[in-house]
Amino acid sequence: MPKPIKFSYAKKEPFRDAFYFIIVCEGQNREPDYFRFFDGISSRVKIVSVESDAGSSAPKKLIERAKSKEEELDAKAARDRLWFVIDTDKWRAQLHEIRQECATKKHWRVAQSNPCFEVWLYFHAKEGIPELEDITKCKRWKPYLPTIIRGGFSPDTHPIAIETAIVNSKASYAATGYEPQPGSTELWKLGEELLPLISKDLDSLKGRFDAPELI
Secondary structure (H helix, E strand, O other): OOOOOOOOOOOOOOOOOOEEEEEEEOOOOHHHHHHHOOOOOOOOEEEEEEOOEOOEOOHHHHHHHHHHHHHHHOOOOOOOEEEEEEEOOOOHHHOHHHHHHHHOOOOEEEEEEEOOOHHHHHOOOOOOOOOOOOOOOHHHHHHHHHHHOOOOOOOOOHHHHHHHHHHHHHHOOOEEOOEEOOOEEOHHHHHHHHHHHHHHHHHHHHHHOOOOOOO
């Protein structure tokens, strides 16, 4: 069977008692596109990706967008979850603002990558932190991904390897305080919370298609 260009499946409508899994992204494209892959796989949860506005990815702006989206959805702290997916490279000095805000809201969490989201994508295909020159620079990670993932990372197929990414990134995770070390990411924490909600439906989807080749 030829490898599919994308996983095509009928999106499921959420149950009335489904809860929201809101993901507030620092980026406008790559992060939201990645998480949209999972929305509609399961009726148990509604996954809502919130991209940043152009030029408005500062921590204060992300907090404002999070509060606005929760109000729009009438999200409930006792039921729903909200994650911030953030990078280290651009707003390093201000990231404590998000951490402080999350400390006051038990259902808010942070998944930080150092230096960028591409670290998480890398772990869908590889184990261990790479020996990459200027590993702290996001501009080094973006062109690196296509060299280790055939054709580059596709949000239409490759997120199905999220279980592999959780295992690989967790095994390599290291942090100084709350900040991941270069080449590390906290996104395995988000993945571990999301996966039990969609695992049965994700396995069913895998069974219908050949797994995409990443390497």
